[in-house]
Amino acid sequence: MIAQRPPPRQDAFKVGDKEEVREFRGHAAQPYDERIFRFLPGQDAVSIWTLTGRQRIAFACADAHRELLACAKGQVDLMFVRGKWMLAATCDVGEVPGYTPTDVRGIDLGVVNLVVDDLGRTLPARR
Secondary structure, X not given: OEOOOOHHHHXXXXXXXXXXXXXXXXXXXXXXXXXXXXXXXXXXXXXXXXXXXXXXXXXXXXHHHHHHHHHEEEEEEEEEEOOEEXXXXXXXXXXXXXXXXXXXXXXXXXXXXXXXXXXXOEEEOOO
């Protein structure tokens, strides 16, 4: 059980017909903000504030994702996807170095010709 009511459920009752009965999916994504959810660095675990106090829960992820968790900020969503519990976190990674392509292939999507590539080959649009 979480200690804070998720904002989407609160907002659902502010708009529309007040008499309408609203239902929510049992496994809908649950948002957690920084006050009640945090990643524990170097432990592959999260700390969630519940009604019975803080709970430490282990998780598994790839090494590349573990590095990104150091940059996690803001809200985290807990989701039940295809039989597995998943976390979706926003990570602020800063500026990514630019990429300059060396070999470019261009495609023009047009009306008369569906595709014209950079070598001049055309694929006419069928009518």
